[in-house]
Amino acid sequence: MNNALQTALTQLDAVSKFMKLPDDIHQTLRNFDRILTVAIPIRMDNDSIRVFTGFRVQHNGTRGPYKGGVRYHPELTLDDLKALAMEMSWKCSLVGVPFGGAKGGVICNPKELSRGELERITRRYTYAIMPIIGIEKDIPAPDVNTNEQIMSWMMDTYSMNSGYCTPGIVTGKPINIGGSLGRTDATGLGIVFTIENAIKHKKMALKGLRVVIQGYGNVGSAVGKFLDESGCKIVAVSSSKGGIYNPKGLNHTAIMKYYQEHGSFDRFPKTEPVTNASLLELPCDVLVPAAMGNQITGENAYKIKAKIIVEGANGPTTPEADQILTNRKIPVIPDILANAGGVIVSYFEWVQDVQSYFWCENEVNGRLKNLMDRSYEEVYALSKEKGTNMRTAAMAIAIKKIADAISVRGLYP
Ligand code: NAD
Numbered sequence: 001m002n003n004a005l006q007t008a009l010t011q012l013d014a015v016s017k018f019m020k021l022p023d024d025i026h027q028t029l030r031n032f033d034r035i036l037t038v039a040i041p042i043r044m045d046n047d048s049i050r051v052f053t054g055f056r057v058q059h060n061g062t063r064g065p066y067k068g069g070v071r072y073h074p075e076l077t078l079d080d081l082k083a084l085a086m087e088m089s090w091k092c093s094l095v096g097v098p099f100g101g102a103k104g105g106v107i108c109n110p111k112e113l114s115r116g117e118l119e120r121i122t123r124r125y126t127y128a129i130m131p132i133i134g135i136e137k138d139i140p141a142p143d144v145n146t147n148e149q150i151m152s153w154m155m156d157t158y159s160m161n162s163g164y165c166t167p168g169i170v171t172g173k174p175i176n177i178g179g180s181l182g183r184t185d186a187t188g189l190g191i192v193f194t195i196e197n198a199i200k201h202k203k204m205a206l207k208g209l210r211v212v213i214q215g216y217g218n219v220g221s222a223v224g225k226f227l228d229e230s231g232c233k234i235v236a237v238s239s240s241k242g243g244i245y246n247p248k249g250l251n252h253t254a255i256m257k258y259y260q261e262h263g264s265f266d267r268f269p270k271t272e273p274v275t276n277a278s279l280l281e282l283p284c285d286v287l288v289p290a291a292m293g294n295q296i297t298g299e300n301a302y303k304i305k306a307k308i309i310v311e312g313a314n315g316p317t318t319p320e321a322d323q324i325l326t327n328r329k330i331p332v333i334p335d336i337l338a339n340a341g342g343v344i345v346s347y348f349e350w351v352q353d354v355q356s357y358f359w360c361e362n363e364v365n366g367r368l369k370n371l372m373d374r375s376y377e378e379v380y381a382l383s384k385e386k387g388t389n390m391r392t393a394a395m396a397i398a399i400k401k402i403a404d405a406i407s408v409r410g411l412y413p
Pocket of ligand 1 (some may be wrong): 216
């Protein structure tokens with residue numbers, strides 16, 4: 001078992017104990033409804049045939065159709081996908097989106113594949129998982145190394161095999177084939193709403209707030225854009241190649257332009273270089289890890305100087321680090337709450353596709369804010385009532401809703 005799955009199960013076990021979850025439901029949630037492994041034979045550009053491996057993991061579908069991203073990565077493992085599918089169940093339940101958790105992917109390195117090879121892998125993978133996906137069954141979405149184009153090919157493959165157009169089969173599509181306005185920035189905007197809620201309780205203001213963002217990709221850069229516009233000071237950012245620091249603040253537009261021209265932040269004027277590890281330990285008000293999992297660990301949690309941590313990435317904090325940060329009274333706003341904006345607007349996209357009726361961006365963002373604010377207040381209230389950290393409170397709320405649904409539906413047959 002790898003780290004990510006071990007972490008997900010450790011968290012589930014601890015929260016189940018905390019909330020005195022009946023053992024049968026705890027065991028049900030430790031298991032997975034369905035796991036499909038598929039072979040994906042592809043004709044490569046040099047005319048050889050190569051067989052890739054793909055997966056679709058469905059964790060728990062008690063509250064609705066399964067929902068979760070598709071990841072393309074050379075080191076992808078089934079255990080990673082199990083952990084991510086489980087987290088999707090908690091996330092959907094917590095924010096009141098009527099879906100169950102899923103995740104899928106293909107072991108491949110998109111950087112070494114031509115566009116044609118990538119398209120053939122995507123289409124054959126979609127065909128292979130067709131028996132278990134569907135508009136009312138399981139709705140894939142983009143994740144690491146997959147994007148709007150991959151979603152378009154998935155939607156087209158499913159539609160051609162169905163004999164009619166099925167926009168609701170995936171989310172994260174381009175607008176002109178049924179995508180939703182506001183989807184691109186939804187995760188980042190949701191994180192900004194979360195930061196606003198978190199600082200409100202600490203009597204801090206956005207103006208002049210010092211923020212460090214690890215990973216300035218889709219999520220991190222959207223957070224940076226909105227916070228810079230709101231008068232925060234983005235003091236450090238990074239990519240996989242390293243980061244930059246300026247305690248006086250960085251201009252979002254200028255660093256993005258520089259990154260697009262140079263492919264890294266290295267030597268951006270009037271900044272100090274920082275490694276991804278040292279960036280986490282910089283003095284700041286809010287730290288947003290928005291890159292990979294397992295970044296804040298038992299080793300560096302003692303050295304963190306941030307007043308609040310808001311998890312943009314999935315699983316950036318290990319259970320040991322969580323314990324240390326709780327003891328140090330540094331609140332960690334957990335991923336299943338902080339980065340839920342993406343799945344919330346994915347749900348809105350699916351609702352719009354099913355109804356064939358599309359909303360304006362203000363409506364999407366307003367509804368997103370309502371769900372994010374309501375979820376935050378619920379988690380905060382429970383954490384205060386029970387004297388627990390925000391992750392335990394968030395998971396307890398999420399798991400209780402699924403447990404209640406399992407109880408009321410009963411056991412078939
Ligand atoms: P992305 O690929 O657009 O950006 C990731 C960023 O992290 C890039 O700047 C990359 O250079 C950097 N990075 C990669 N490896 C790194 C490393 N080892 N150390 C430091 N930086 C590194 O990805 P994204 O869509 O922004 O997703 C980031 C995280 O947010 C992931 O954990 C993802 O699962 C999570 N997430 C994304 C969404 C979404 O809507 N995109 C929703 C929920 C959660």
